[in-house]
Amino acid sequence: MALLFIGAGGHGRALLELLRDAGLPPPGGVLDDAADCPGLACPGLPPVPWLGPVARAAELFSRKDFDSAHVALGRNALRRQVGESLAAIGYALPVLRHPSAVIAGSARIGPGSAILPRAVVGAAVEVGTCAILNTGSIAEHDSVIGPACHLAPGSVLGGGVRLGAEVLVGILAGVKPGLRIGDGAVIGMGSAVLADVAPGQEVGGVPARPL
Ligand SMILES: CC(=O)SCCNC(=O)CCNC(=O)[C@H](O)C(C)(C)COP(=O)(O)OP(=O)(O)OC[C@H]1O[C@@H](n2cnc3c(N)ncnc32)[C@H](O)[C@@H]1OP(=O)(O)O
Numbered sequence: 001m002a003l004l005f006i007g008a009g010g011h012g013r014a015l016l017e018l019l020r021d022a023g024l025p026p027p028g029g030v031l032d033d034a035a036d037c038p039g040l041a042c043p044g045l046p047p048v049p050w051l052g053p054v055a056r057a058a059e060l061f062s063r064k065d066f067d068s069a070h071v072a073l074g075r076n077a078l079r080r081q082v083g084e085s086l087a088a089i090g091y092a093l094p095v096l097r098h099p100s101a102v103i104a105g106s107a108r109i110g111p112g113s114a115i116l117p118r119a120v121v122g123a124a125v126e127v128g129t130c131a132i133l134n135t136g137s138i139a140e141h142d143s144v145i146g147p148a149c150h151l152a153p154g155s156v157l158g159g160g161v162r163l164g165a166e167v168l169v170g171i172l173a174g175v176k177p178g179l180r181i182g183d184g185a186v187i188g189m190g191s192a193v194l195a196d197v198a199p200g201q202e203v204g205g206v207p208a209r210p211l
Contacts, residue, residue, distance in 0.1 A: 002028025003094070004066040006054055006082055008040040011132070012072035015114060016042045018098045028066060031056055054082060061089050068092040071112060071130055076166035077184070080148030083112045083130040093129070101133075110147065119151075128165070137169075140177070152189065164199060173208075 005012055005027040012030065019026055029051040030040045040048035051060065060066050069091040073079040087093060093112030097103065101115040104122050109115065110129040119133040122140045128147035133139065137151035140158050146165040151157070155169040158177030163169070167181050170189035175181065181197045188204025188211060197203055202211045 001064070001067045004028065004051075004057070004060060004069040004091070005030040005040060005048060005072050006032070006057070006069060006086070007072035007074075008032040008034070008037050008048075008050065009072070009074065011074045012040045012048075013042040014116065014135075015070065015072050015096055016040065016045050016048070018096055018114070018116060020045060021117075022097065022099055027070070029060075030072075031060075057086055057091070058089050061091060066091070068094055070094065070096055070114070072114075074132075074150070076148045076150055076168060079130050079132075080166060083148070087111070087129075104141075116153075122159070146183070155187075170204075 008030045026046055027048050030048045031051055031054045033053045037050045039050040069086045071079045071083045095109050095113050097115040098117045100117045101119045106123050107121045107125040109127045112130040113127055115133045116135045118136045120138045125139045125143045127145045130148045131145055132150040135153040138156045142160040143157045144162045146163050149163050149167045151169050152171040154172040156174045160178045161175045162180045164183035166184045169187045173187045173191040175193040179196050182199030184200045185197045186202040187193055191204050191208040192206040193208045204211045
């Protein structure tokens with residue numbers, strides 16, 4: 001059965017390329033709440049038809065049109081919420097992994113996560129559900145990445161960093177080994193994080209300070 005995508009935006013396009021590079025078939029359809037959604041399109045790839053709003057997921061599952069899905073939404077909290085509701089319906093949430101990603105054999109990747117080109121996941125790393133490890137990001141050994149976190153392109157977690165749920169580590173940001181970053185925190189792009197970050201806190205700069 002075909003894969004259903006949720007979200008017809010830029011992250012969805014990145015994942016279409018990932019599927020092609022991995023030699024996997026494109027999704028059979030996409031759900032998106034935008035009323036005028038044209039479907040998911042990327043030059044040179046077959047268009048993915050829009051099948052309606054996200055609320056149609058249960059009906060499509062019960063009709064046996066789809067049995068697996070991927071949430072291609074950039075907003076962490078929404079991606080987690082939609083991923084959990086799809087899992088409750090019964091959808092399988094496969095990990096989408098680009099062939100150029102390097103994932104240690106001892107790492108564990110949660111269902112619904114996406115590992116983009118040249119991401120590196122080190123020894124004994126644990127990644128929760130519906131995470132995005134974006135292009136060229138690095139999670140060093142023993143790091144723990146909570147559900148629906150996003151390591152943006154080029155960001156780096158030193159060894160043993162612990163991220164709560166729904167943390168955004170911005171483009172090219174770095175986190176010193178062993179630190180803890182609380183649920184929902186935002187690490188601004190280009191930051192150097194040298195101390196723990198509280199839940200919900202937004203930090204930026206070198207060294208990173210509350211914004
Ligand atoms: C494939 C992809 O594209 S994945 C994309 C992933 N997304 C990212 O990596 C982006 C992460 N987001 C950021 O870094 C943002 O700048 C945020 C979330 C930290 C702040 O965004 P906003 O709330 O819109 O803040 P805004 O731009 O209004 O700036 C507010 C202040 O913080 C400062 N600031 C913003 N971002 C940073 C940063 N990364 N580092 C240091 N200072 C910053 C601004 O200079 C400004 O300071 P001022 O008030 O003295 O002028």
